[in-house]
Amino acid sequence: MTLLKFQVLDRLWYTREMAQSLPNRWLYIDFNSFFASVEQQLNPALRGKPIAVVPVQTDSTCAIAASYEAKAFGIKTGTPIYEAKQKCKQLICVLAQHEAYTDFHHRILKEIDKHIPVSQVCSIDEMACQLMSNESSVEQATAIAHRIKQGLASHVGPFVKCSIGVAPNRYLAKVATDMQKPDGLTFLSGEDLPHKIYSLKLLDLPGIGHNMELRIRRFGIIDVRTLCGLDLLQIRKVWGSVLGERMWHHLRGVDLSELKTERRSMGHSHVMAPELRGPDKARLVARRLTLKVASRLRRMGYVASNISLSLDVENGFSYQMAASCFEANDSLTFLHLVDEMWKQILEGMGPVRIKKVGVTLRQLTEGSSVQPELFEQLPGSQGREKAERISRTLDTIHQRYGSNSLSLGLLPTEGRSFSGVKIAFTNIPEVGEFEE
Ligand SMILES: [Mg+2]
Missing domain, CATH: 3.40.1170.60 (MutS, DNA mismatch repair protein, domain I)
Incomplete structure (x- = not known):
């Protein structure tokens, strides 16, 4: 039940020379066993x-x-x-x-953050970090990777080891972590592409499961080398969807997040402590994350017209759902949509324990483009102005009295703090973020 819609990508083509000149933009960390x-x-x-x-x-x-x-x-x-x-x-x-694993997860994040900001927490044992242009050479990225490994050994524990992958995009950086285990450090830099991935099996590539492998093989694609030889139209036909085009760009090292010229999304996610994994408590965490990301959106001066909710549950499945709305920046609109998506995702699922919750706002634009005549059509019909006023009051109270002083609906008060500052799409922490 993955309902997230992918945008149709611009048709780009890359020559081998262009691939070789792609800088390393991502460092991916995957903990071993x-x-x-x-x-x-x-x-x-x-x-x-x-x-x-x-x-x-x-x-x-x-x-x-x-x-x-x-x-x-x-x-x-x-x-x-x-x-x-x-x-x-x-x-x-x-x-x-599980409590100990969550505790180590938070200690690990804290340690990595000393060496490089964590851009995305991908799971309890996987994190992705964006590299700046002065961090992208093999020498510089190697130095960062060694500092992370040494810091983890000294402050988290020498038996908690990770494999690190570095590549022009997050996809290949993750692939690289799997190429040397345990305690690996592998580069898939522009000049290594695509030949360095030819030795992988099709199933080694994220996005290719057993069913997809069967499908691909029916088209006569028996290895990664043949897969890399397809052009955009062929790969789209093989996949039967735009996901094929995404794969084509992934394999060439194109950083799809870089195709966007402006900030297009912001999100927060949280790996749940075991005592918060029941749906009722997880729902409150989702609401808390929604308030946090909406507050950040307002502070940055943006509005969003799409919000997605993602849930990773303990049986290994992930659920993502996205909802569109008129351009909004008020917490009530986003909370309403998250509640609706929550209901739809959990409907008929039976007892479930939720490992990770994420809320992301997409299709961001500068805040001035809101059209007043659309206010009446917003959910709740209380009027957009009122919703915005409430949201701004919340921001002020949060800033003055701390982020747990007031909230919309019930939020969990027990357990550890669960909304650490994560910095996505930028490496510059913003002071206000620590107040959200
Ligand atoms: Mg792992």
């Missing part, structure tokens, strides 16, 4: 041993993570424990401690 390595960090008795992290202590369950020592026996995420124990007699099963 994250849950298992946190367990080994916390408990010295588990270090160097084959361990599987399990949700319950029974042989009928599956591993949710495996240490590198266990992986050597062919045990991985999803391996049934009775099977894992046959493969490795010494296997130690450790009960998952």
